[in-house]
Amino acid sequence: MYFTISMATAQNIQVDNKIIPETLKKEALEALSFYPELADTYIEFKFKDNIKKSTMQAQPRFSSFFKAKENREYIILISRNIQIEGEIFTMEDIPSDVKVGWIGHELGHVIDYSKRTNVGMLIFGIKYLFSSHHIKEVERAADTYAIQHGMGDYILTTKNFILDNANLSEKYKERIRRLYISPEEVMELINKNKVEEEPEIVGEEELD
Secondary structure: OOOOEEEOOOOEEEEOOEEEEHHHHHHHHHHHOOOHHHOOOOEEEEEEOOOOOOOEEEEEOHHHOOOOHHHOOEEEEEEOEEEEOOEEEEHHHOOHHHHHHHHHHHHHHHHHHHOOOHHHHHHHHHHHHHOHHHHHHHHHHHHHHHHHOOOHHHHHHHHHHHHOOOOOOHHHHHHHHHHOOOHHHHHHHHHHOOOOOOOOOOOOOOOO
8 A cells, every 4th residue: 555654743644644643653554554445534543641441442533423424534542551450551562563453453443433324323332332242243343354354463463462461460351352352263264264244334224
């Protein structure tokens, strides 16, 4: 994928219609290269001091929410400090391939969102707040989109980093096991090439 890069601020760069922190340029561009259909989609990668229960979080820009879904813009929030059960990490502590996998997962969410109508996004947001079953469906769908786009090795590396990290609590690891595709499932999807169709959009009726 070809990118045109220009300086946006001293801390950020602008790559076509993407705004990326300079410190995540390598990882963001690597992840974006697997999603050519997002070439015309505006995405801002933005650091935030803390994101509750998350390392990164993809969401539509409020100012574009009522635009046609083809013209919707997105923000991927990235936590500066990652606190998990008392352990504190920064993005600088995370290996590059793991960051690529995390970003790839969030771009999977963007693909998912881009297929939903505005009403569908409202329904999605409500269900995400109140239904753990819906959270599991959505997070597994984002993983599956990333694997479909050729990011299986990165997704596997990210999961192994979390699940094999002795500094992370078993409670947090259990949440990852419960809500996300397991490393074994990732390997099965990669090796047996079982991902043939995109995951269904969960929680939305046909609203055209």
